Amino acid sequence: MTIKPSCLVVDDETDLRELIVLTLQRMGIHADSASDLDDAKYLLKRNSYALCLTDMRLPDGNGLDLVRHINQHYAGLPVAVITAYGSADNAVSALKAGAFDYLTKPISLQQLRPLVQAALRLSKSEPSNSSELTLLGNSAKIQHIRTTIEKLSRSQAPVHIKGAVGTGKALAAELIHMNSTREHAPFISLNCSAVDTDAIEALLFGCKKESEQEKTGLFHEANGGTLFIDEVTEIPLVTQVKLLRAIQDKKITKLGSSDEDTIDVRLITATSQNMQAAMDNGLFRQDLYYRLNVIELIMPALTEIAEDIPLIASHLLEKRCKALNVIIPSFDSQALQALSQYKFPGNVRELENILERALTLCTHNKISVSDLSLPKPEKSKSTGLEANPDGLPDIALPDYLETIEKQAIINALEKTGQNKTAAAKLLGVSFRTLRYRLSKLGLSKDQD
Numbered sequence: 001m002t003i004k005p006s007c008l009v010v011d012d013e014t015d016l017r018e019l020i021v022l023t024l025q026r027m028g029i030h031a032d033s034a035s036d037l038d039d040a041k042y043l044l045k046r047n048s049y050a051l052c053l054t055d056m057r058l059p060d061g062n063g064l065d066l067v068r069h070i071n072q073h074y075a076g077l078p079v080a081v082i083t084a085y086g087s088a089d090n091a092v093s094a095l096k097a098g099a100f101d102y103l104t105k106p107i108s109l110q111q112l113r114p115l116v117q118a119a120l121r122l123s124k125s126e127p128s129n130s131s132e133l134t135l136l137g138n139s140a141k142i143q144h145i146r147t148t149i150e151k152l153s154r155s156q157a158p159v160h161i162k163g164a165v166g167t168g169k170a171l172a173a174e175l176i177h178m179n180s181t182r183e184h185a186p187f188i189s190l191n192c193s194a195v196d197t198d199a200i201e202a203l204l205f206g207c208k209k210e211s212e213q214e215k216t217g218l219f220h221e222a223n224g225g226t227l228f229i230d231e232v233t234e235i236p237l238v239t240q241v242k243l244l245r246a247i248q249d250k251k252i253t254k255l256g257s258s259d260e261d262t263i264d265v266r267l268i269t270a271t272s273q274n275m276q277a278a279m280d281n282g283l284f285r286q287d288l289y290y291r292l293n294v295i296e297l298i299m300p301a302l303t304e305i306a307e308d309i310p311l312i313a314s315h316l317l318e319k320r321c322k323a324l325n326v327i328i329p330s331f332d333s334q335a336l337q338a339l340s341q342y343k344f345p346g347n348v349r350e351l352e353n354i355l356e357r358a359l360t361l362c363t364h365n366k367i368s369v370s371d372l373s374l375p376k377p378e379k380s381k382s383t384g385l386e387a388n389p390d391g392l393p394d395i396a397l398p399d400y401l402e403t404i405e406k407q408a409i410i411n412a413l414e415k416t417g418q419n420k421t422a423a424a425k426l427l428g429v430s431f432r433t434l435r436y437r438l439s440k441l442g443l444s445k446d447q448d
């Protein structure tokens with residue numbers, strides 16, 4: 001005989017409470033109900049539940065009090081909050097307080113089913129370590145990120161990850177997914193800076209236009225799983241409105257269609273840009289940011305975790321050698337010291353590139369400083385015009401300036417492993433400007 005999972009439903013509205021209880025029973029779940037906070041606390045003490053669903057407004061307190069009570073006394077019990085339609089604030093506060101998800105009134109079976117299933121998986125399973133993904137490092141900062149990722153994996157709340165290029169934002173997003181109840185569902189990612197801005201909407205939501213073949217979007221592909229949107233500030237304002245609706249109503253419509261599809265997607269976004277500046281300049285909607293940034297994760301630059309550089313470098317080198325099936329070389333002490341002192345504008349991604357190059361250059365299974373080919377420290381800013389003793393260029397000024405610009409762009413792309421977002425940052429221009437300059441200077445090949 002299998003034991004039915006139990007759910008506690010807390011709501012003072014009898015009709016709604018009974019409706020939820022009946023729906024749960026139809027899903028094969030035993031449901032107890034409580035009409036206020038006191039009742040709920042009493043039942044929690046006496047029984048063991050796999051899920052608690054609570055209304056936000058209760059006669060003797062509110063749903064957030066219950067979320068906090070459960071997190072404090074019944075850690076591991078997923079609790080979801082029922083909020084009134086359109087009350088974004090409540091949903092966000094509930095997630096911040098530790099609710100694993102929320103439901104919006106009127107409650108539909110389509111909404112309830114995936115939530116209950118996720119909760120049941122959550123209370124049954126231990127976080128899995130099935131993936132080969134690892135966040136390397138032992139510094140206090142990395143350890144803190146590791147515990148935060150574990151916590152975030154137990155929630156359905158949107159997460160916003162901040163950090164410079166190459167700091168592991170995409171890695172953190174995937175780790176959250178792989179440790180969550182969604183691990184067997186798809187993890188889909190989109191780097192908005194790697195695609196045409198105009199194409200983002202159709203990519204995310206799909207497209208159903210006459211004369212074109214119907215396309216499904218990434219939201220559809222990620223259904224049941226996680227959608228990771230990197231460089232989210234690149235999303236145009238019109239598409240931002242649609243994204244806001246997708247989060248609020250958990251519904252999306254394909255471009256050119258009016259049919260709504262209900263989706264169950266956990267959203268993780270990231271940016272290496274200054275979000276506050278994007279909002280101040282009217283390029284990013286504040287209300288959308290508020291919904292995306294329910295929980296924030298900040299990835300440290302590699303120089304902030306300099307003590308971890310030797311460990312990260314050794315592990316990455318080992319991983320790469322195993323993949324190539326070659327003997328793992330060791331670093332000589334000067335090489336390790338040079339790595340620990342280098343500033344890594346491209347962070348771990350740049351370290352990976354440096355190691356890849358060192359692997360091909362090194363001899364006798366030893367990596368020396370010269371194999372690392374670390375860029376020389378920047379000289380004082382130069383216009384390049386001092387190249388000639390008389391201070392004049394040999395060629396016409398426009399050509400001369402173009403040459404300097406080309407060289408600077410090539411250097412930046414090389415330094416960042418051909419990552420345009422990172423290169424733009426290094427050059428102090430926007431991604432769009434860099435893309436424009438690349439095509440103008442005849443440099444735009446497939447550099448992403």
Ligand SMILES: Nc1ncnc2c1ncn2[C@@H]1O[C@H](COP(=O)(O)OP(=O)(O)OP(=O)(O)O)[C@@H](O)[C@H]1O
Pocket residue numbers: 134135136137163164165166167168169170171172230272312348349352419421422
């Ligand atoms: N702490 C870490 N441990 C192991 N690998 C890491 C770590 N941080 C980053 N990496 C690796 O460095 C590379 C770059 O990381 P990732 O793509 O996650 O960075 P990102 O911040 O999303 O970069 P971008 O902003 O350029 O997209 C990846 O191969 C990732 O696995």
